[in-house]
Amino acid sequence: MIVLPRPSLRCLAVWQRNLRVWRKILLPSALGNFGEPVLYLLAFGYGFGELVGDLGQLPYVAFLASGIVCSSTLFTASFEAMYSAFTRMANQQTWNSMLNAPLMVDDIVLGEVLWAATKGLLNSSAILIVAAAMGLVADWRALLALPVLGLAGFAFAACAMVVTAYARSFDFFLYFFTLGLTPMLLTGGVFFPREQFPEWVQQAAFLLPLPHVVELVRPLLTGGSLHGPGLHLAVILGYAVAGLLISTALVRRRMLC
Amino acid sequence: MQVERSIAAAPPLVVARGLGKSYGGQRVVDGVDLMVHEGECFGLLGPNGAGKTTTLRMLLGLTPPDAGELRVLGEPIPARARRAREQIGVVPQFDSLDPDFTVRENLVTYASYFGLRGPGLAPRIAELLAFANLEGREDTAIAALSGGMKRRLTLARALINRPRLVVLDEPTTGLDPQARHYIWQRLRELRDGGTTLILTTHYMEEAERLCDRLVILDAGHILACDTPRALINAHIEPHVVELIGTTGGDAPPPELSALPGVRLHRAGDLVLLYTAAPRLLLERLDAAGQRYLHRPANLEDVFLKLTGHELRD
Numbered sequence: 001m002i003v004l005p006r007p008s009l010r011c012l013a014v015w016q017r018n019l020r021v022w023r024k025i026l027l028p029s030a031l032g033n034f035g036e037p038v039l040y041l042l043a044f045g046y047g048f049g050e051l052v053g054d055l056g057q058l059p060y061v062a063f064l065a066s067g068i069v070c071s072s073t074l075f076t077a078s079f080e081a082m083y084s085a086f087t088r089m090a091n092q093q094t095w096n097s098m099l100n101a102p103l104m105v106d107d108i109v110l111g112e113v114l115w116a117a118t119k120g121l122l123n124s125s126a127i128l129i130v131a132a133a134m135g136l137v138a139d140w141r142a143l144l145a146l147p148v149l150g151l152a153g154f155a156f157a158a159c160a161m162v163v164t165a166y167a168r169s170f171d172f173f174l175y176f177f178t179l180g181l182t183p184m185l186l187t188g189g190v191f192f193p194r195e196q197f198p199e200w201v202q203q204a205a206f207l208l209p210l211p212h213v214v215e216l217v218r219p220l221l222t223g224g225s226l227h228g229p230g231l232h233l234a235v236i237l238g239y240a241v242a243g244l245l246i247s248t249a250l251v252r253r254r255m256l257c
Numbered sequence: 258m259q260v261e262r263s264i265a266a267a268p269p270l271v272v273a274r275g276l277g278k279s280y281g282g283q284r285v286v287d288g289v290d291l292m293v294h295e296g297e298c299f300g301l302l303g304p305n306g307a308g309k310t311t312t313l314r315m316l317l318g319l320t321p322p323d324a325g326e327l328r329v330l331g332e333p334i335p336a337r338a339r340r341a342r343e344q345i346g347v348v349p350q351f352d353s354l355d356p357d358f359t360v361r362e363n364l365v366t367y368a369s370y371f372g373l374r375g376p377g378l379a380p381r382i383a384e385l386l387a388f389a390n391l392e393g394r395e396d397t398a399i400a401a402l403s404g405g406m407k408r409r410l411t412l413a414r415a416l417i418n419r420p421r422l423v424v425l426d427e428p429t430t431g432l433d434p435q436a437r438h439y440i441w442q443r444l445r446e447l448r449d450g451g452t453t454l455i456l457t458t459h460y461m462e463e464a465e466r467l468c469d470r471l472v473i474l475d476a477g478h479i480l481a482c483d484t485p486r487a488l489i490n491a492h493i494e495p496h497v498v499e500l501i502g503t504t505g506g507d508a509p510p511p512e513l514s515a516l517p518g519v520r521l522h523r524a525g526d527l528v529l530l531y532t533a534a535p536r537l538l539l540e541r542l543d544a545a546g547q548r549y550l551h552r553p554a555n556l557e558d559v560f561l562k563l564t565g566h567e568l569r570d
Binding site: 008010013016017020021024025092093094096097098099100101102103104255256257 | 280317319320321335338339340342343345347349351352353354355356357358362366367369370371372415418
């Protein structure tokens with residue numbers, strides 16, 4: 001039974017609390033989330049790119065950059081909504097003290113998902129800037145990728161929050177990583193074109209949100225043309241809405257018992 | 258008497274009728290009726306597992322009751338729990354201070370959960386730091402605070418919204434006597450200032466010192482509800498003599514239990530003698546050279562009489 005979430009603007013207090021913490025641990029946090037993908041971009045882009053050459057008219061490193069922008073949103077938002085949110089829920093009693101104040105579970109879940117999406121967006125924006133500095137971004141249309149990435153971060157975080165609502169310990173997240181995120185990453189067209197896979201794998205991959213994010217973001221960054229953006233947006237939006245509805249219901253059941 | 262007058266004057270802050278809650282078929286709270294009046298300190302006493310914390314969670318709208326009716330600060334709970342919690346301060350049983358923040362950041366952040374910000378906040382925080390005797394520690398990390406300081410900060414945090422009702426779940430558990438007395442003093446000041454307090458405890462001394470009225474709760478039921486003094490008068494003879502140095506295996510000294518008006522109770526190796534007229538009993542004990550402690554009856558005697566002496570988990 002799902003009762004629709006009824007969050008209030010108080011969710012912004014949750015978002016702001018997390019922002020306040022993040023500002024305090026900015027350096028290590030930025031190193032992990034931002035430094036690592038940039039290193040991958042540099043190493044694979046140049047090391048591997050030499051071997052691969054161009055993909056269509058696209059240099060491999062430009063192909064890869066647009067993919068890593070998407071996958072960094074995925075991982076930053078998912079990590080935040082799993083490990084960090086779980087810490088606040090289960091270890092630090094942060095959510096409990098919010099519930100002692102006039103915040104409701106619905107505010108907390110939405111605030112956490114918004115924050116995870118924000119963190120994902122901040123991170124992918126930073127990578128986008130690096131990619132632009134490396135001359136891997138075609139034109140101003142790249143700015144249109146930002147709202148897409150924000151929505152994508154929301155969807156990834158909302159889905160991760162469903163897992164968090166079920167989790168009894170940190171170990172539980174490994175299932176989601178190994179059985180959910182990693183297959184989606186590998187079949188999502190981040191590192192190489194999805195067309196390398198058999199047809200059925202490509203079809204199956206399209207049921208998941210990441211390939212839709214890549215289909216929107218890559219043309220926007222590399223100056224290609226968008227194919228069926230409405231469908232891609234609809235799928236991402238669908239995951240965002242479903243994830244928020246289900247995770248809110250599950251966290252309510254967990255916290256209000 | 259003061260309490261009696263305020264009953265007539267103001268509508269009760271908490272009205273609960275027939276509250277019930279089961280977990281997995283086990284009735285944790287069963288038919289609890291409560292009425293808490295503005296300005297009083299109300300205690301929930303009970304052994305572990307009596308349903309105290311569940312009852313508090315219900316008052317805050319965090320545990321939906323599966324039976325009964327509940328109004329807190331005039332709001333139906335849990336339907337309008339947010340409105341009620343705007344005017345409630347909570348001191349939880351377990352430390353929930355934000356370890357990522359300093360003392361001041363904790364207060365600022367908690368204030369933001371109430372929508373409190375802006376120029377009025379800094380003076381309020383200064384006031385609360387003084388109240389909690391934490392001046393000069395604004396920039397200290399939570400990990401560097403002692404247990405007593407953390408508890409004082411938790412109390413200060415609960416007052417950020419100037420609540421009409423403060424709910425405290427075992428406010429002094431685990432504190433040293435100095436820290437405990439400090440918290441008690443602050444709670445009395447709050448009550449004297451008109452704030453209503455509801456607290457759970459299993460320290461009888463705490464309940465006796467602080468609470469205007471209290472309920473004794475066991476296995477989800479209310480066993481008794483009154484002022485501490487009235488409970489003692491109603492349930493226990495005024496004099497208690499504890500025999501020291503007897504062992505559980507010994508039969509109770511027959512000449513003592515045979516004394517008229519003496520009630521004997523054994524708990525492990527402790528023998529308790531309750532009586533209204535202790536003179537004869539004390540003479541006998543002195544004559545026998547028995548070590549004993551003679552004291553007035555207290556809430557703990559009531560508590561143990563009503564809930565029994567067996568260990569609770």
